[in-house]
Amino acid sequence: MNKTDYIIRQIAKSYKKKYENYVITRIWHLLNNLNIKFVTQQHITRPTGRALTDMYFPQIQLHIEVDESQHFNADGTQVEQDIVREADIINATGHIIKRISIFAKSIEDNVEKSVENNIENINQQIDEVVDFIQNEIKTKIDTETLHLWDIEAEYNPQTYIDRGSISVDDNVAFRTIAHACNCFGHDYAGYQKAFAKHAVEEKMLWFPKLYENEEWENEISSDETEIRERYKLDHKAYFDKAKSSPDNLKERITFARVRSNLGDVMYRFKGVYKFDVPASEYAGKIIYKRTSNQVKTYKPMNHE
Amino acid sequence: MNKTDYIIRQIAKSYKKKYENYVITRIWHLLNNLNIKFVTQQHITRPTGRALTDMYFPQIQLHIEVDESQHFNADGTQVEQDIVREADIINATGHIIKRISIFAKSIEDNVEKSVENNIENINQQIDEVVDFIQNEIKTKIDTETLHLWDIEAEYNPQTYIDRGSISVDDNVAFRTIAHACNCFGHDYAGYQKAFAKHAVEEKMLWFPKLYENEEWENEISSDETEIRERYKLDHKAYFDKAKSSPDNLKERITFARVRSNLGDVMYRFKGVYKFDVPASEYAGKIIYKRTSNQVKTYKPMNHE
Structure with a gap:
């Protein structure tokens, strides 16, 4: 996918609400x-819960919300109606x-009404x-912290190897x-397993898939500090085996399998998590607690 | 309808083709x-036939075409697939x-291929x-010939009375x-008849309705110099009666009943037409020939 294609497809996602496409374009x-x-x-x-924003600029961690309905959280984000699994x-x-x-409140005959802002006002807000x-x-x-958008480089392990960390x-x-493995000393052409x-x-x-699927009842807490995993077929046996395996008790650099808004499968970095055995005994699920938001990257070790 | 609403609705019509909304916005x-x-x-x-353009600026008589398909007329307008009646x-x-x-032609291995322009190139063309x-x-x-867009005034007879002509x-x-009648000396609150x-x-x-409907087989030539009218139920009797009526033989200032792209009924000025009896005898339809593109307007005569 090139930038032309990416931009056109992102904009096409904004046809959902009446004013959204106008504001975003x-x-x-x-x-x-x-x-x-x-x-x-x-x-x-966010700490206040899950939500959906209309436009997001990842490089500056800024979101745009087009307020044209009444269904908003206290922080101005949209209440999410149907989160995709x-x-x-x-x-x-x-x-x-x-x-x-898009709307302003006005008082008419002592009744609060929602009145559409005129286009000059909407344009001014956007400007x-x-x-x-x-x-x-x-x-x-100015602070040399902007990574210019490069649609090839952003998915290339070399970019993050060069930066030294994720x-x-x-x-x-x-x-x-x-690609994710190759940020940690590997040089794989392909790798299919989840571990x-x-x-x-x-x-x-x-x-991992951090949502319920055929074999697993998995989830991530909304603050993303905890991942919970339950093996639907026989959790007790799975848990007993898991806690006796040294690899399972190691810290795990975690990339969740997700689907982008354009439908592509991606592996999104979530941080480093660690199996918490006592918490897991208590919960009846395997609990992984986040230990770090950042990891060091390595160039290929050439021993494969 | 205010400008906000008008603009949003016009832009929403541009969701049809992949690049159209990007270019238009x-x-x-x-x-x-x-x-x-x-x-x-x-x-x-146009003299070359009927077509559909993606964006039109009436004040400067300029059209924009977003070329992203292969179906174009020689003059670059889209071949019309399904004209609305x-x-x-x-x-x-x-x-x-x-x-x-959106696409450029390139030669690869002696075969002409259509290649997508990059976004920088598309942006440059738009700019x-x-x-x-x-x-x-x-x-x-500079030449004082621009009528600023005024969404109220453009449908108000007074605007054209003040200008002195249409x-x-x-x-x-x-x-x-x-409203149309009131540009020619009338002061009607309502008027329903087509004559x-x-x-x-x-x-x-x-x-008139310049398209086939229940009672009439009407059309306008693509150069708009001729209107043809046939009364489906009994054309012969209608024609005989029409040519003996003095009013029917007068020049007629013609506003065609049309539907805008937003679905509104409108009466669009087409010019002045006149019943051509010999041509009508020959054609088996009533033929009206255009005699002028412009008419004088009048303020209300106050005798109604």
């Missing part, structure tokens, strides 16, 4: 910067959320958000399990 | 001028048509069109028959 065309990535219809998780939910704790209000985005970008450029805040996702050894450190690499 | 947001009107999915007629078809003779090419539009607007402003080139349409007397001149006002 205006922001994008006025911003007019092909070094900046955006995502539409992004699922997020495999959705790519990113942790948006600390992210900025900007709202474009202010565009200015804000420009400033955020400039700050990132952090949850960097919004890292890979197209294949092999692999780290080629350098005493850690494991894990690629 | 980019032109609109970069133009960034609420005094300029646009129409999407405009049916046109009641569609508002405007005469675009002499209008400018600008194309945005050049925006510059062109800005220049056209500037020329109109021309086909001005793209005039009214919401009701009464009326001019309140001042020895002319008639006519509001």
